[in-house]
Amino acid sequence: ISNNNHHNQNNNRRQNNARALTTAQNAGANQIGIAPKCNRYGRCHFDQCLPKWDNCGRMGHKAEDCRSKNVASGAAVQPNVVCYECGKRGHKSRVCLKKADQRGGNMQGQAYVIRDAEHNQEPNVVTGTFLLNNRYATMLFDSGADKSFVDIKFSRLIDIKPVKLNSSYEVELADGKVVSTNSILRGCTLNLLDHLFDIDLMPIELGTFDVIVGMDWLVERDALIVCGLPPPRQVEFKIELILGAAPVARAPYRLAPSELKELSDQLKELSKKGFICSSSSPWGAPVLSVNKKDGSFRMCIDYRELNKLTVKNRYPLPRIDDLFDQLQGSIVYSKINLRSGYHQLRIREKDIPITVFWTRYGHFKFQVMSFGLTNALAVFMDLMNRVCKPYLNKFVIVFIDDILIYSKNKEDHEKHLKIILELLKNEKLYAKFLKCDFWLKSVQFLGHMIDSNGVHVDLAKVEAIRNWSAPTTPTEVRQFLGLVGYYRRFIDGFS
Structure with missing residues (x-):
């Protein structure tokens, strides 16, 4: 598990918020609480301390499981791993939630760390206000989060009962507080531009956002988060100046x-x-x-x-x-x-x-x-x-x-x-x-x-020509001829 893309935008809404992922071993389905802090890396986990993977700088996973290899900068998600247990992409069978539920939670649990966003000033993040179950929610689309979350207070506003999981999940908040959740809201309805999508959300204390949409949903939907400068292309825009050109500058115009x-x-x-x-x-x-x-x-x-x-x-x-x-x-x-x-x-x-x-x-x-x-x-x-x-x-x-x-x-x-x-x-x-x-x-x-x-001629354009005031100056005549000339193929005798 990794968090390779930390992004930040909309500082007024993202104070004290960021993301990272680590892993923690559950001794069993009933083990709930704060894991001891590791002296080696300062993380909370129950099992033996795993080394950091150099490709992403995060601990708690092996090199072959590092998702940073599959997540490009700018959040262009291109999953190539398929789970044999549930058939979905983005994870392997040994970390499959479906498999964990079937065997009583004896899988490796995940701990999510929400850290201070003030230290992550990159622009590559998408935020906005969208409908979740017909309720307006402030959302963060975050390719650095492996799961999708909903704030506990907001979750009470939507008419979906949480489902208990057999494994618990630890989330470390920006202030260092560690919270645990073992429930999920399945089948929530996310409305994006009047298109409806199902999404499963884990309720925790978020504070700055009502919903964080993570990699589980982005991977399943083949979603791309597009931010930043465009890539180099076959054509580059150039400004070739005439010989002897000197810099020119004009004073700003007055604006209301x-x-x-x-x-x-x-x-x-x-x-x-x-x-x-x-x-x-x-x-x-x-x-x-x-x-x-x-x-x-x-x-x-x-x-x-x-x-x-x-x-x-x-x-x-x-x-x-x-x-x-x-x-x-x-x-x-x-x-x-x-x-x-x-x-x-x-x-x-x-x-x-x-x-x-x-x-x-x-x-x-x-x-x-x-x-x-x-x-x-x-x-x-x-x-x-x-x-x-x-x-x-x-x-x-x-x-x-x-x-x-x-x-x-x-x-x-x-x-x-x-x-x-x-x-x-x-x-x-x-x-x-x-x-x-x-x-x-x-x-x-x-x-x-x-x-x-x-x-055929666009009837709206025909109406515009009919309503055009009679031109009275050479400029207005040229403008009118330009408009009607666009439809010369439909006008008999036009010259």
């Missing part, structure tokens, strides 16, 4: 108090993810605030002065008409939208200082590709074409961060969908689930409606 609060929150979020960091540089771009449909603000960087000094990438974007010509004969569709697509591509190390932007909260630089940089769209299109190249013109259309999978029947679509999802998983390109749609008979894609009868 509500915009400043939103800006502060977004800066904190980007910093936690590692996408931006503090900087001092002769370069500097101001920040703009753009209204979103939901009434909130999107932080945008005004890189216009930098873009004037940047050598343009002439990578061609595909013609919309050419893309839609591939759809003939298709009847079933799935659409995938990548999550913050540009942020999934790193910037070349020496170009990072050029991306500095100024705010009243300090100077920051991007370590991932930012919206607003002149070549961002072309570079990302290049990346996606390389990633999906084997399947282009067969059953996949890619336009920047939008992916359309099309098939002539349901059997083929199942195969095609699995191929693309596996491809994205291997490439560590992640989608925004709320913007994805699967197994559709008709789909909205790139401003058009697509079905088995062909490509």
Whole structure:
């Protein structure tokens, strides 16, 4: 048993909380209490003292059982061990709970140590508020915990009676207190984005979180906790400056108090993810605030002065008409939208200082590709074409961060969908689930409606054209012609 990934985030909720795992031998099912402290390593256990395993620095297990070999940095879980007793992955038969219950608890018990999180300031952790049995619960998704826990006080709010186990489990809390549990709440319902999952939880005193979701659930669900910077890719974003270019800087724009609060929150979020960091540089771009449909603000960087000094990438974007010509004969569709697509591509190390932007909260630089940089769209299109190249013109259309999978029947679509999802998983390109749609008979894609009868105009766009005010300036005329020109294939005599 090991705890190889200690993470920390959301300091206001995680004071005095962290995780580690050790093991302790139960003399029998009825042996409950605090184990003596070992003089060698300072841990609590009943059996003989096992040496530390060098790969993870933890004690209480052998090298061949060390889970750190199977858990990658950033919590990308790839279990390859199958229990012969229960058939589940992530553990061997000799530590199987099912086997322990059958033989009266004569297996090696586990002791979990919850230590001070203030000494573990890594950003790779996921927290949030989700529904557990229709009750809102603050949760920590922790790849460093072998089991999943629920706070005793919160467990009384959900209508599930605990089941007694034949073996007890020791948990050492952050303040050094050791608590014991020999019960479990089976069949709790976890609601993630309106998708329901069963989860078994062991009740203990947590305090800072209502629920800690550990490796037992993550392994069973093939879950990936995605944090931190994206991995190196086939394409790297570069900023090539024209000959003789000198650093440019513009003073920050004035923002309203509500915009400043939103800006502060977004800066904190980007910093936690590692996408931006503090900087001092002769370069500097101001920040703009753009209204979103939901009434909130999107932080945008005004890189216009930098873009004037940047050598343009002439990578061609595909013609919309050419893309839609591939759809003939298709009847079933799935659409995938990548999550913050540009942020999934790193910037070349020496170009990072050029991306500095100024705010009243300090100077920051991007370590991932930012919206607003002149070549961002072309570079990302290049990346996606390389990633999906084997399947282009067969059953996949890619336009920047939008992916359309099309098939002539349901059997083929199942195969095609699995191929693309596996491809994205291997490439560590992640989608925004709320913007994805699967197994559709008709789909909205790139401003058009697509079905088995062909490509049609999106009626919402038609309504927008009808409601467009009469243009009165050259700029407004160009804007209107750009909108209607997008649908020239549907307009007779358009020129």
